[in-house]
Amino acid sequence: MALSPRCGAIRACRRVLERAFSLRKVHSIKDMENTLQLVRNIIPPLSSTKHKGQDGRIGVVGGCQEYTGAPYFAAISALKVGADLSHVFCASAAAPVIKAYSPELIVHPVLFAEGGNEGPLSSNKTFRALSSDSPSAVDEVEKWLPRLHALVVGPGLGRDDVLLRNVQGILEASKARDIPVVIDADGLWLVAQQPALIQGYQKAVLTPNHMEFSRLYDAVLRGPVDSDDRHGSVLRLSQALGNVTVVQKGERDILSNGQQVLVCSQEGSSRRCGGQGDLLSGSLGVLVHWALLAGPEKTNGSSPLLVAAFGACSLTRQCNHQAFQKHGRSTTTSDMIAEVGAAFRKLFET
Numbered sequence: 001m002a003l004s005p006r007c008g009a010i011r012a013c014r015r016v017l018e019r020a021f022s023l024r025k026v027h028s029i030k031d032m033e034n035t036l037q038l039v040r041n042i043i044p045p046l047s048s049t050k051h052k053g054q055d056g057r058i059g060v061v062g063g064c065q066e067y068t069g070a071p072y073f074a075a076i077s078a079l080k081v082g083a084d085l086s087h088v089f090c091a092s093a094a095a096p097v098i099k100a101y102s103p104e105l106i107v108h109p110v111l112f113a114e115g116g117n118e119g120p121l122s123s124n125k126t127f128r129a130l131s132s133d134s135p136s137a138v139d140e141v142e143k144w145l146p147r148l149h150a151l152v153v154g155p156g157l158g159r160d161d162v163l164l165r166n167v168q169g170i171l172e173a174s175k176a177r178d179i180p181v182v183i184d185a186d187g188l189w190l191v192a193q194q195p196a197l198i199q200g201y202q203k204a205v206l207t208p209n210h211m212e213f214s215r216l217y218d219a220v221l222r223g224p225v226d227s228d229d230r231h232g233s234v235l236r237l238s239q240a241l242g243n244v245t246v247v248q249k250g251e252r253d254i255l256s257n258g259q260q261v262l263v264c265s266q267e268g269s270s271r272r273c274g275g276q277g278d279l280l281s282g283s284l285g286v287l288v289h290w291a292l293l294a295g296p297e298k299t300n301g302s303s304p305l306l307v308a309a310f311g312a313c314s315l316t317r318q319c320n321h322q323a324f325q326k327h328g329r330s331t332t333t334s335d336m337i338a339e340v341g342a343a344f345r346k347l348f349e350t
């Protein structure tokens with residue numbers, strides 16, 4: 001339907017005002033160092049009196065027949081950042097593969113896909129117990145929820161309807177227990193189908209890439225993204241979702257909780273290999289837990305989730321920068337993961 005000139009002018013005026021309003025709240029580059037200091041404040045001290053698990057037990061929900069790298073990258077990144085235990089809840093076809101990548105991950109083959117292309121378990125009673133009529137996939141994960149500090153939902157999940165139904169149940173169970181959730185990749189596909197799943201959940205962080213952001217924005221705000229106003233777009237999406245924290249990844253990462261907008265422009269590189277976003281979401285799982293544990297006094301009144309997200313963005317980009325210095329065009333996400341320790345020390349332990 002064509003807009004009347006008056007209506008169009010009012011909208012344009014509103015857009016200008018909104019932009020000015022959001023820009024006032026935009027984080028300037030000179031604030032980056034102050035925000036990094038807030039990230040440093042939330043990092044728990046290493047101590048000989050702590051027991052295994054205290055610094056983080058993180059779950060990654062993801063991994064299907066096609067994608068085994070993404071959940072591995074997320075889960076191993078959580079460990080490398082400093083979590084004590086990292087679990088992967090995946091489709092059974094993906095489990096042996098993920099286990100073979102790393103003895104450090106605890107892998108649960110509890111999700112299932114339509115048609116039962118689930119590898120070794122597809123014909124046995126475990127798979128039958130997880131048939132689409134059964135809530136067992138959710139039950140299996142729910143058993144672990146009391147022992148987890150945060151969930152990262154989506155890396156390498158795929159978009160199988162039955163599998164996404166499992167994940168919907170897992171998200172509902174996590175919300176009921178007030179467990180923080182980072183939602184990435186195909187988890188965002190699910191949220192775009194059903195925004196009500198995370199609407200208003202204050203312990204959710206969404207980490208869309210360019211395409212995932214457009215899809216979400218369109219689903220929630222029923223219109224295309226204004227590409228000239230990335231800050232305003234992220235602010236508006238967060239507000240429309242009831243102040244859920246949104247991290248739009250890109251040349252500069254834009255972060256908002258609907259009240260504040262932060263920009264992370266930590267130097268990375270021009271190498272864009274797949275899997276970098278998985279490193280970010282896995283790291284964020286740990287940092288969200290640390291930030292919520294530290295509380296708002298350690299973040300100087302800023303949202304703990306925004307501070308955590310800023311930390312994960314800075315760390316991912318610094319890993320990319322360091323890996324690129326060594327490997328140039330052949331840099332892969334595994335090279336970036338090898339840099340997590342040094343990047344963490346450089347940014348947060350100075």
Ligand SMILES: NC(=O)C1=CN([C@@H]2O[C@H](COP(=O)(O)OP(=O)(O)OC[C@H]3O[C@@H](n4cnc5c(N)ncnc54)[C@H](O)[C@@H]3O)[C@@H](O)[C@H]2O)[C@@H](O)CC1
Pocket residue numbers: 066067068069070071154155156157158185186209210211212250274275277278
């Ligand atoms: N080794 C693995 O197992 C990996 C699996 N992955 C999984 O692959 C699945 C699909 O993820 P995708 O990220 O491909 O999601 P989508 O299928 O939504 O595709 C995103 C698309 O957007 C494009 N894009 C990204 N940034 C853009 C920009 N700035 N401007 C224009 N286009 C841009 C990309 O080329 C890609 O085609 C997810 O489950 C994901 O976790 C990825 O995480 C990569 C690594």
Ligand SMILES: Nc1ncnc2c1ncn2[C@@H]1O[C@H](COP(=O)(O)OP(=O)(O)OP(=O)(O)O)[C@@H](O)[C@H]1O
Pocket residue numbers: 185208209210249250251252253268269270272273274275276277278279280313316317
């Ligand atoms: N143009 C860019 N310049 C610099 N850094 C970028 C650029 N685009 C993305 N990044 C960084 O790369 C990381 C991953 O973002 P990206 O958009 O590649 O996620 P993704 O598509 O979800 O990745 P994945 O392949 O893991 O799914 C983020 O830390 C982001 O800051």
Ligand SMILES: [Mg+2]
Pocket residue numbers: 184185209277278
């Ligand atoms: Mg991704």
